[in-house]
Amino acid sequence: MIRTDNRAHHVVDSPVGKLTLVAADGTLTGLYMDQQRYRPPEETFGVPDADLFADAEAQLAEYFAGGRTVFELPLALVGTPFQRRVWTELCAIPFGETISYGQLADRLGQPTAARAVGLANGKNPISIVVPCHRVVGATGSLTGYGGGIERKRHLLEFERGGLW
Known part of the structure; x- marks a missing residue:
């Protein structure tokens, strides 16, 4: 059972649909799409606590603008040590760029772990802020995304300047 004391949430609108921000003890632990x-x-x-998420909501609005x-x-970031390493490395992928699951595994010093990287990527609890949408297949194909391929396509096109 997950503890819910000291937890709060707030739902914000975005170009990719409603986003639910979740915090524990005042720190962002989740950003989930419908x-x-x-x-x-x-x-x-x-x-519900909109005030707690004012900064996160403002930064998301700036991002989408x-x-x-x-x-x-x-x-x-709540997960296994390997998942946290993957999620931390995701934050190093620059805005508007993509890398493959294999390249991400290489960056982690585990070149044979592309599938494990993909699984960790799919369980990223803080989407958009921890940009798992920037990871693509080896050929550049849009492979799985927890929020759906259309949202992944939208975010990548947006970051490449195609949707401003």
Whole structure:
């Protein structure tokens, strides 16, 4: 059972649909899209609290307006040590660029772990801010995305300047 005390959430609108921000002890632990794979049950999100998420909401608005390429938010990445390494490395992928799962595995010093990287990528709890959408197949193909391929396509086109 997931503890819900000291947890709060807030739902914001975005060009890719409603986003649910979740925090534990005041630190962002989740950013989930509607119908996202591996989205936790809503009863674990805690109490509604828009004020707690004012900075995150403002930074997301700046991002979607084309005025922010890097998020500056305190994050609490909850996962296995390997997952946290993958998610940390995702944050090093520059805005508007992509890399393959194999390249990401190479960056982690584990060149044979592309599938494990893909699984960790799919379980990223803080989408968009931790930019798992920037990881593509070896040929540049848009492979799986927890929020759906159309959202991944939208985010990548947006970051490449095609949707401003």
